[in-house]
Amino acid sequence: MSVSMSLLAMLDERPMYGLELKNAFEESTGGVWPLNVGQVYTTITRLERDGLVELLSESDGQKLYEITDTGRERVVEWFGRPSREAAVSRDEVVLKLSLATLKPGVDVRAVIQSERLALIGQLQEYTRLKSDAPSGEDLAWLILLDSFIFKIEARVRWLDTCEARIARSSDASGRRMLPDSDMAEEVEREVQR
Numbered sequence: 001m002s003v004s005m006s007l008l009a010m011l012d013e014r015p016m017y018g019l020e021l022k023n024a025f026e027e028s029t030g031g032v033w034p035l036n037v038g039q040v041y042t043t044i045t046r047l048e049r050d051g052l053v054e055l056l057s058e059s060d061g062q063k064l065y066e067i068t069d070t071g072r073e074r075v076v077e078w079f080g081r082p083s084r085e086a087a088v089s090r091d092e093v094v095l096k097l098s099l100a101t102l103k104p105g106v107d108v109r110a111v112i113q114s115e116r117l118a119l120i121g122q123l124q125e126y127t128r129l130k131s132d133a134p135s136g137e138d139l140a141w142l143i144l145l146d147s148f149i150f151k152i153e154a155r156v157r158w159l160d161t162c163e164a165r166i167a168r169s170s171d172a173s174g175r176r177m178l179p180d181s182d183m184a185e186e187v188e189r190e191v192q193r
Contacts, residue, residue: 003035004043005078008052008067012075015056015066018044030129030141032148047071093155097162101169108166116159123152 003025010016010024022040026033044065047053052071056064067075093115100106130145 002078003039004047005075007040007043008047008071009075009078011053011065011067012072015064017062017064021065028140030144032144101166109163112159112163112166116156119152119156119159123149123156126152 006025006028007021010021010028016024018040019037021044022035022037025035025040044053048055048065051068052074053065053067056066058064096115097108097111100108100111126145126148130142130149133142133145
């Protein structure tokens with residue numbers, strides 16, 4: 001998520017102080033992405049340097065910023081341009097599973113199961129938050145929750161695929177990595193909760 005563009009989009013609504021921007025950002029993300037006030041001021045300084053925002057007024061050390069016309073153009077451009085995922089990220093789970101398949105004595109199925117159970121717990125929490133949200137009142141929050149839910153569901157499917165790939169590989173190599181029936185039953189119980 002582009003913090004600088006998010007702050008710029010908020011300033012497109014009205015002039016704001018740094019702390020107001022921090023609070024508005026956190027509110028728009030349901031508090032899931034906390035933002036350090038120092039990061040806000042560092043970002044505002046860069047936006048000001050780039051001619052996208054300007055200082056409107058200053059009183060008692062409080063600085064009120066507003067967006068410039070160039071900043072407004074940049075916001076329109078940002079909303080109109082498709083976002084791209086960054087290049088391959090350093091994903092700890094991918095690394096962990098890759099190394100687990102190579103390291104003797106590591107139970108890969110236990111690693112997968114641990115990751116899956118943690119994801120299912122997160123999925124349950126986000127689903128609960130979504131069901132507790134007043135219907136339609138906070139569209140941004142519901143969109144954010146949907147994003148989290150779909151990403152976690154995709155991640156669980158990916159783990160299932162990894163497990164199947166490892167099982168096929170272990171069949172060929174003789175190294176048993178298939179989940180036993182107890183683990184499969186535990187996953188099923190977690191999914192049904």
